Amino acid sequence: MQLTEREKSLFATLHEMKMEAGSHAPSVYMIRDRIPDLEIKVDACFLSNPYATDLFIERLGSDLIETGELRNVLEFYPSQNHHVAALLERTIHIDKQHIFVCNGAIEAIQAALHRFAGRRVGVILPTFSPYYEYARPDQEVVYYTLSRENDFALDVDDFIEFVVNNEIDTVCLINPNNPNGGYVPTEGMRKLLHAFEDLELVILDESFVDFAYEDEQKTRRSFATETVEMANVMLVKSMSKDFGIAGVRAGYAITSPERVNALVANGYLWNISGLTEFFFRLLAESEFHEAYAALRLRYLEEAGAFFDALGGVDGIHAYSTKANFCLVELDASIPIEILAPLLLIRYGVYVRDCRDKIGLEDGQYLRIAGRKDFENDLMLEALKNAVGACREVS
Helix, strand or coil: CCCCHHHHHHHHHHHHHHHHHCCCCCCHHHHHHHCCCCCCCEECCCCCCHHHHHHHHHHHHHHHHCCCCHHHHHHCCCCCHHHHHHHHHHHHCCCHHHEEEECCHHHHHHHHHHHCCCCEEEEEECCCCHHHHCCCCCCEEEEEECCHHHCCCCCHHHHHHHHHHCCCCEEEEECCCCCCCCCCCHHHHHHHHHHCCCCCEEEEECCCHHHCCCCCCCCCCCCHHHHCCCCCEEEEEECHHHHCCHHHCCEEEECCHHHHHHHHCCCCCCCCCHHHHHHHHHHCCHHHHHHHHHHHHHHHHHHHHHHHHHCCCCCEEECCCCCCEEEEEECCCCCHHHHHHHHHHHHCEECEECCCCCCCCCCCEEEEECCCHHHHHHHHHHHHHHHHHHHHCC
8 A cells, every 4th residue: 555645745744843843742733733634533642531621621611601700710810829729738638838839740840850959860761851851951861761671660679779879869750650651559659769868859740640540449549648748859740631631731749848938939929820720729629529530430441441452453562551541562564654644644543653752762662542432442443454554555
């Protein structure tokens, strides 16, 4: 099967956009602006719970649009950081003095690396690229690379030894990890945090923690309460993934009161929008939490079934995951430079080509997010068809 001239042209356009986007995937908006006639049916590049997005939209309609309250949210300034932290206090059961509200978790990550980190930053690869891209000029990033042969699982004892031997003073941990979905169970993470209690800074990114669990009831596990007692730890939490509201830009960090005050006093007093504050007010409601909890379980069931099915697609190896996405490896007969754009151009399925991820650049890896059930079915069918077509394309 040959590529058409239009498909060849679209391949080139998508490649140009990827080069412009750097270490991140081009947004759906960017693709639609540049290729308006390309139908995107499923965005499996973005990582979120779409059922939670539905819940937020429902409350946006009933609480703001139908009541006319939206005008006030848009016209007036939102509350200051410390007041929104007080709203979160009763939601996450952490004293407001330890809470820094941020414009997306990435704001807290950048602030922590720039203001509180030492000069030798330990980063586990593969990872979310800002953890090394946002390093200060005077910092050295020291990489610890996870092994494909070990399914990209973190060896806790070996990593502790690595940090000590390399005189690292700052460590970045993501649990579950992005982009492979690897998860360090509670006891392993506790061991890491205690081993690193004398470092200048430990960033613990729990942005995907709502998708991780260690029991049959799928109970959410977090170190929020424990890290309050650890002065060198900053726990970072994005709301984009579990609540499906990346466009709202909502997140928070839990750290020492001294660090919270240092941030708020130096540029972060009014750093969120009125819509972000509206979301945090919803988060404080028990009714909203109960509705979200049911949708979380529904999504976990559907996503888990989808990830299991991915491993059954010919030519694809799906790695174990405790996140809402799955890292898959293509066999040598399926060139990734053809499969990824072909999925989008012919089948409307947008997935993340991971060749720009340090630690994965020499392999054939895709990151695929779980979506709603009908979208997962569409993706599975598209993958099967695209794999077959890809092997025939010359």
